[in-house]
Each structure stands twice: as C-alpha cells, then as structure tokens.
Amino acid sequence: MSGLSPDVIAAAYRACCLAELDALKPGNVHVFGDGHRMAVADFVTSAEVSAPHLAEPGARIGRRVRTAMEATLGAVGQNTNLGILLLCAPLALAAERGGPLRRALSHVLDTLDAADAADVFAAIRAANPGGLGRAERHDVTGPEAPASLVAAMAEAAPRDRIARAYVTGFADIFGIGLPALAEARGKGLTPPWSTTAVFLGYLAAVPDSHVARKHGAARADALRAEAAELLSLDLANHPVTELLVRDRSWKGRNLNPGTSADMTVATLFADRLLAAET
Structure with missing residues (x-):
C-alpha cells in the first residue's frame, strides 16, 4: 500500500493542531483563554511553520523534530510544540511509508538510530522544556546524545508519557x-x-x-x-x-x-x- 503524500500529511497535522485549540481544555491554552504566558496565536503560527518540516518527504524522525522545532522557535520565540512534534513525527513518517499505520509506526520506532538521537536531543535542548531535571544516564543536558534514542526514551519512560510512547508503540494513543x-x-x-x-x-x-x-x-x-x-x-x-x-x-x-x-x-x-x- 502506498503512503500518504507530504501535502496530505502536513494538512492533517495543521488541521489537528488547530482543532485541539478549538476545544476547551482546562489548564491549557485554547480559544476560550490563553495561559502560561502563551497565546492561541503562538500555537497557530507554530502549527503553520512546523508543518512542512514535520512532513518533509524522506526525512527521518529526528530531522523532522529538530527542523520543526527550529522553525517554531524562530517564529514564536518559545517552545509551544516539542511534545506535539515528538509524538507526531513518528506518525507522519509511518503514514508516508504506507501500510497499516500501527504496523508502520512499530517499524519506524524499531529503526531509530544515532542520528535520530542527536537531532531529537538537539531539539529538546533548544526547546528547553520546564521541569526536565537531570538523569543519571542519557541526560539531555549532557555533551553528547546517546547512541540509541530508544534507550534514552526507555530511561525517561517512567516519568514522561511521551518518552513512554516510544517504547510502547504509542500504547496510550491507541489505548x-x-x-x-x-x-x-x-x-x-x-x-x-x-x-x-x-x-x-x-x-x-x-x-x-x-x-x-x-x-x-x-x-x-x-x-x-x-x-x-x-x-x-x-x-x-x-x-x-x-x-x-x-x-x-x-x-x-x-x-x-x-x-x-x-x-x-x-x-x-x-x-x-x-x-x-x-
């Protein structure tokens, strides 16, 4: 089965980012109210500028996350979507490759490499999300990225549901x-x-x-x-x-x-x- 085109993937991503903003989500940013020094407009802009990178044809997960994060920071000057990018990049690549989405996603996650780790860690450092703290192994603030992104995500999985997604085949999404x-x-x-x-x-x-x-x-x-x-x-x-x-x-x-x-x-x-x- 052939995969989806980059234009279709990018359009779907933008639409979902905007749809989430339309919903009243207590404690979060939405059309009923800004919050946490962020405005709805920041998220709208972030979705627009990150979409082409998230859907870049042939790009690996790490590159999609890093370049989309760089575009976001350049446009709005703050981290509005790191978690979204980390979750949506594997889905985008799986959709591009084609076949049943969950099976393609499993293959994508199984083939992450050191380049993915370097790019993802660079994106996380650039975004500087709050409350990361320090880890004994695979610390994102360290001088080098780990050889295995999956190993780093497994280390963080007990304290981070997005990291956990990488080692459970996105079980929360499907379950x-x-x-x-x-x-x-x-x-x-x-x-x-x-x-x-x-x-x-x-x-x-x-x-x-x-x-x-x-x-x-x-x-x-x-x-x-x-x-x-x-x-x-x-x-x-x-x-x-x-x-x-x-x-x-x-x-x-x-x-x-x-x-x-x-x-x-x-x-x-x-x-x-x-x-x-x-």
Missing part, C-alpha cells in the same frame, strides 16, 4: 485517546467537544507528566483526580461555565496539563491518518 474519541463521536459530540473528551480522558487516566515534572507526583495525581470528577459532565450540553471555573483554578496555580494536550493532538492526527488509509 486511551482513540477509544475516547470514538466514544465521544458515538455520543454525537461535535468535533470540539469530542476533543475535550479526549483531553479529559487522558488527564483522568494517568497523572500528567508535565505537571509531575514541575510540581511533583502528588500534585499531578491530585489533578488527575480533579479531572476524573469532570468526566461526569455532559459534554453534549457544552458545560463551558463549569470547565472555565476549573480552567481559571488550574491556571491560577500554574498547573498546565501539557502532556495531555500533546497526546490529544497526536490522537487527532492518528485518527486522520487512519481515516486516510481507507
């Missing part, structure tokens, strides 16, 4: 995000509210690792419990007021569930790529 999206659609939710359902599904299922890095595991688990309470809301009734109350509360405490938001974009992207297969 949490896509089922939540299918369930939301089955309830007749409109696209923005289906996206909110995906975001809350991630946040309620596992502690957000971005929150955990910055505020500790206990605070992340408490936020997970708060998110689980929100699952009782009927999103079909568009509970904007209730969600904005939580949005202001979390932003007031500088709690940004960024990993859950990144996973949400990747879920929408995987869904579009799967739909394009058929």
Whole structure:
C-alpha cells in the first residue's frame, strides 16, 4: 500500500493542531483563554511553520523534530510544540511509508538510530522544556546524545508519557485517546467537544507528566483526580461555565496539563491518518 503524500500529511497535522485549540481544555491554552504566558496565536503560527518540516518527504524522525522545532522557535520565540512534534513525527513518517499505520509506526520506532538521537536531543535542548531535571544516564543536558534514542526514551519512560510512547508503540494513543474519541463521536459530540473528551480522558487516566515534572507526583495525581470528577459532565450540553471555573483554578496555580494536550493532538492526527488509509 502506498503512503500518504507530504501535502496530505502536513494538512492533517495543521488541521489537528488547530482543532485541539478549538476545544476547551482546562489548564491549557485554547480559544476560550490563553495561559502560561502563551497565546492561541503562538500555537497557530507554530502549527503553520512546523508543518512542512514535520512532513518533509524522506526525512527521518529526528530531522523532522529538530527542523520543526527550529522553525517554531524562530517564529514564536518559545517552545509551544516539542511534545506535539515528538509524538507526531513518528506518525507522519509511518503514514508516508504506507501500510497499516500501527504496523508502520512499530517499524519506524524499531529503526531509530544515532542520528535520530542527536537531532531529537538537539531539539529538546533548544526547546528547553520546564521541569526536565537531570538523569543519571542519557541526560539531555549532557555533551553528547546517546547512541540509541530508544534507550534514552526507555530511561525517561517512567516519568514522561511521551518518552513512554516510544517504547510502547504509542500504547496510550491507541489505548486511551482513540477509544475516547470514538466514544465521544458515538455520543454525537461535535468535533470540539469530542476533543475535550479526549483531553479529559487522558488527564483522568494517568497523572500528567508535565505537571509531575514541575510540581511533583502528588500534585499531578491530585489533578488527575480533579479531572476524573469532570468526566461526569455532559459534554453534549457544552458545560463551558463549569470547565472555565476549573480552567481559571488550574491556571491560577500554574498547573498546565501539557502532556495531555500533546497526546490529544497526536490522537487527532492518528485518527486522520487512519481515516486516510481507507
């Protein structure tokens, strides 16, 4: 089966980045409210400038991440999408190569090499995401990248859900995000509210690792419990007021569930790529 064209992949990526912004995601940036010194416009620009790099034909994962991150930093001057790029680059390459997406993704992850590691580590250092801390092995602040990106991701996996995706074949995307999206659609939710359902599904299922890095595991688990309470809301009734109350509360405490938001974009992207297969 032939793969998708770069134009189709780039268009799908841009559309998913914008769709995620349209959804009310408490604690994160969305059309109902900016936050954490970032604005919706920053994310719109980031999606536009990073898309050609994310979909560069023939490029390996590491190059896609690094060049897209460089373009983002050049355009908006801050890290708005490192997690999104780390998740979407393997999906983009898998879609380009063709065949069933999950099988192609597994092959892509199995063939990561030292050049991928060097480029990904360069992108992470340039983005300088908050709360990374230091690691005994494969420290991103060290002078050299590891020979194996998979080994570095495995080291970080217990504390970072995006790293964990690289060593589990994106299990969270296929096991949490896509089922939540299918369930939301089955309830007749409109696209923005289906996206909110995906975001809350991630946040309620596992502690957000971005929150955990910055505020500790206990605070992340408490936020997970708060998110689980929100699952009782009927999103079909568009509970904007209730969600904005939580949005202001979390932003007031500088709690940004960024990993859950990144996973949400990747879920929408995987869904579009799967739909394009058929």
